[in-house]
Amino acid sequence: MEQPDLFAAPIQPALITAGVDEAGRGPLAGAVYAAAVILHPDRPIDGLADSKVLKAATREALAVQIKEHALAWCIASASVDEIDTLNILRATMLAMQRAVQGLSTPAQLALVDGNQAPKLTCTVQTVIKGDALVPAISAASILAKTARDADLVRLHALYPQYAFDQHKGYGTALHLQLLREHGPCAEHRRSFAPIKAFGLTP
Numbered sequence: 001m002e003q004p005d006l007f008a009a010p011i012q013p014a015l016i017t018a019g020v021d022e023a024g025r026g027p028l029a030g031a032v033y034a035a036a037v038i039l040h041p042d043r044p045i046d047g048l049a050d051s052k053v054l055k056a057a058t059r060e061a062l063a064v065q066i067k068e069h070a071l072a073w074c075i076a077s078a079s080v081d082e083i084d085t086l087n088i089l090r091a092t093m094l095a096m097q098r099a100v101q102g103l104s105t106p107a108q109l110a111l112v113d114g115n116q117a118p119k120l121t122c123t124v125q126t127v128i129k130g131d132a133l134v135p136a137i138s139a140a141s142i143l144a145k146t147a148r149d150a151d152l153v154r155l156h157a158l159y160p161q162y163a164f165d166q167h168k169g170y171g172t173a174l175h176l177q178l179l180r181e182h183g184p185c186a187e188h189r190r191s192f193a194p195i196k197a198f199g200l201t202p
Contacts, residue, residue, distance in 0.1 A: 014041075015123075018072075018100060018107035019136025022092050023051070023144035027169030028179075028195055029162070029188045030152055031077040032088065034095035035143035036103055036110070039136050043069040048138040050131040051145035063146040066139045073139075074102035075147045084191040093118035099140075113137045159185050 016038060024032040039045070045065050047058065054062070067073060076098030078091035086094065096118040100110055109123045113130040130137040149168055156165035161182050167175045169187075171194055179194065188195045 015108040016071075016105060017109045017111060017136060018103060018122075019113075019130070019134055019138070019140040020096050020100060020110050021051075021113040021131050021137050021141040021144055022095060023141065023148040024169070025088055025092055026171075027189075028171050028175065028192050029080070029164065029169035029185075030148065030155060031079050032083060032092050032095050033075065033077045033144045033148040033151070034092065034099040035073065035075045035140040035147070036096070036099040036107065037066060037073045037136050037139040037143060038071040038103060038105055038107060039139060040069055040071040045069055045135075045139065048135045048142070050129075050138060051141040052131075054142070056149070059142050059146050062139075062142050066143060070139065072103045072105040073143060074099045074104075075143050076102055077147075077151075080187055080189055083189050087191065088189075089116070111137055113141065155187055159187065 018036045018038045020034065020036045022032060022034040024030060047062055051059055076095050078095040082094065083091040097120065100107060100120050107122050110120055111130060111134055112124060112126050115126050115128060117124045117126045127134055127137060131141040152164045152168045162178050162185065163174060176194065184195050184198055190196065
């Protein structure tokens with residue numbers, strides 16, 4: 001009978017790890033979104049990747065799978081008013097905090113895409129290009145992106161003159177042209193330079 005190695009390091013249980021990412025820091029309109037995802041070790045999801053390289057239909061299909069198979073997930077946002085009051089970086093960190101805090105299973109470790117991370121009650125580690133390298137961050141990027149895109153479609157129904165369903169609030173030539181024609185609406189970020197140019201204050 002083999003004797004146990006009394007000097008071997010004890011096997012440490014894997015930390016419950018959440019991937020965290022955001023969507024919508026750059027646009028001129030709409031809330032900034034964040035998501036946190038804890039993948040289930042026994043329910044792998046094929047095709048996870050940085051949401052920006054996936055086709056919209058693929059993102060939507062993967063978002064359904066993530067919600068069905070993940071151990072826990074949460075999508076959160078920070079409003080246009082919060083962006084204008086706090087600034088976009090701090091509002092993004094707030095959305096990430098809300099996403100992690102909203103997980104039904106508390107995370108012990110949060111892997112955050114990029115080089116800046118929110119203050120959390122669990123251990124936090126940033127990962128450059130994490131949305132392409134870490135499956136849980138890829139999943140978070142997909143949930144954040146699809147949720148924000150859906151919200152911009154909602155805004156399009158309220159403000160069809162801005163074509164939010166096409167450019168999702170980003171400063172495209174079309175969006176800037178429509179801004180010049182109609183001026184900003186309540187969902188435009190007044191702290192952003194192209195909107196500030198209209199003389200509005202946050």
